[in-house]
Amino acid sequence: xxxxxxxxxxxxxxxxxxxxxxxxxxxxxxxxxxxxxxxxxxxxxxxxxxxxxxxxxxxxxxxxxxxxxxxxxxxxxxxxxxxxxxxxxxxxxxxxxxxxxxxxxxxxxxxxxxxxxxxxxxxxxxxxxxxxxxxxxxxxxxxxxxxxxxxxxxxxxxxxxxxxxxxxxxxxxxxxxxxxxxxxxxxxxxxxxxxxxxxxxxxxxxxxxxxxxxxxxxxxxxxxxxxxxxxxxxxxxxxxxxxxxxxxxxxxxxxxxxxxxxxxxxxxxxxxxxxxxxxxxxxxxxxxxxxxxxxxxxxxxxxxxxxxxxxxxxxxxxxxxxxxxxxxxxxxxxxxxxxxxxxxxxxxxxxxxxxxxxxxxxxxxxxxxxxxxxxx
Ligand SMILES: Cc1ncc(COP(=O)(O)O)c(C=O)c1O
Numbered sequence: 001x002x003x004x005x006x007x008x009x010x011x012x013x014x015x016x017x018x019x020x021x022x023x024x025x026x027x028x029x030x031x032x033x034x035x036x037x038x039x040x041x042x043x044x045x046x047x048x049x050x051x052x053x054x055x056x057x058x059x060x061x062x063x064x065x066x067x068x069x070x071x072x073x074x075x076x077x078x079x080x081x082x083x084x085x086x087x088x089x090x091x092x093x094x095x096x097x098x099x100x101x102x103x104x105x106x107x108x109x110x111x112x113x114x115x116x117x118x119x120x121x122x123x124x125x126x127x128x129x130x131x132x133x134x135x136x137x138x139x140x141x142x143x144x145x146x147x148x149x150x151x152x153x154x155x156x157x158x159x160x161x162x163x164x165x166x167x168x169x170x171x172x173x174x175x176x177x178x179x180x181x182x183x184x185x186x187x188x189x190x191x192x193x194x195x196x197x198x199x200x201x202x203x204x205x206x207x208x209x210x211x212x213x214x215x216x217x218x219x220x221x222x223x224x225x226x227x228x229x230x231x232x233x234x235x236x237x238x239x240x241x242x243x244x245x246x247x248x249x250x251x252x253x254x255x256x257x258x259x260x261x262x263x264x265x266x267x268x269x270x271x272x273x274x275x276x277x278x279x280x281x282x283x284x285x286x287x288x289x290x291x292x293x294x295x296x297x298x299x300x301x302x303x304x305x306x307x308x309x310x311x312x313x314x315x316x317x318x319x320x321x322x323x324x325x326x327x328x329x330x331x332x333x334x335x336x337x338x339x340x341x342x343x344x345x346x347x348x349x350x351x352x353x354x355x356x357x358x359x360x361x362x363x364x365x366x367x368x369x370x371x372x373x374x375x376x
Pocket of ligand 1: 233
């Protein structure tokens with residue numbers, strides 16, 4: 001008989017062999033820096049896009065229960081009302097994470113005889129959520145509207161289009177204008193995961209749909225509090241009835257403990273801070289970095305704060321990342337299955353915390369890395 005746990009080591013060996021092994025660094029983040037093994041680097045890996053300064057919060061007792069049992073502190077209601085207003089929706093509901101919001105909301109709204117049209121590059125949490133629905137799943141080519149038009153013709157009880165606002169690993173915007181038109185013609189429901197656009201783009205940081213002027217066409221907004229806001233948690237904003245259904249059906253809401261009040265207060269304080277000041281700084285930095293990247297010959301297809309430097313092979317991306325690390329820059333290689341095989345990349349995210357000097361230094365290291373690795 002084979003030892004019963006042998007398969008674990010063999011799976012790990014395989015992951016290593018394919019250059020897909022992931023490891024966690026012991027790290028400490030201080031402002032724009034990250035310290036790993038006593039080495040301090042410029043952090044180009046943070047999703048804390050606005051870099052809002054840590055607000056002071058009181059240490060109230062935690063609920064330690066599901067919100068439906070004994071954990072519905074009024075701090076939730078206060079933040080949910082603010083988030084609903086932020087999205088011009090009737091109600092919001094906070095989940096422990098954005099990942100759990102996607103699982104809970106999507107599996108509550110979509111059922112067996114429905115058709116889900118999901119962008120090929122949608123985040124893993126959306127993919128997992130779609131699997132939970134038992135619906136007919138149709139993946140359309142990334143941002144390809146003719147493919148969407150073709151695939152939406154399939155007969156179904158109800159049709160749903162699911163897309164991200166700004167794609168997390170590519171930094172490009174979803175084609176929300178056309179998606180809105182297609183949904184209208186086909187009576188389809190749009191679910192928008194705007195984890196990377198929320199608080200970052202649009203008027204007053206209202207997100208990608210606002211940026212495109214199609215806010216009213218979106219049926220369900222899902223987002224994270226852990227990116228633009230730099231806090232923790234996930235939420236959904238929509239009409240009252242949809243939120244009510246989520247409260248009643250979302251397993252990732254019903255059967256888990258509520259977030260600690262400490263985190264809700266933290267998110268509320270950040271929400272109320274002068275976000276506009278940080279947003280302005282972020283976009284100033286993005287402009288500077290983007291222009292610099294072009295100048296040194298990187299042809300990066302992004303008009304957001306997320307810049308994918310496509311390397312290709314997994315091993316090459318690891319080496320590129322290691323070179324950046326040695327030279328004081330922290331930017332992780334992103335590999336399969338987060339992106340497709342041979343499309344490994346260095347994902348750079350620009351934040352408001354970076355100074356002009358950080359950007360100049362980062363560009364200079366990237367330029368020398370480009371030369372060393374013969375990137376075109
Ligand atoms: C598009 C997208 N949706 C959802 C999530 C999950 O958000 P959270 O980190 O709050 O679980 C992420 C996180 O990376 C994401 O990129």
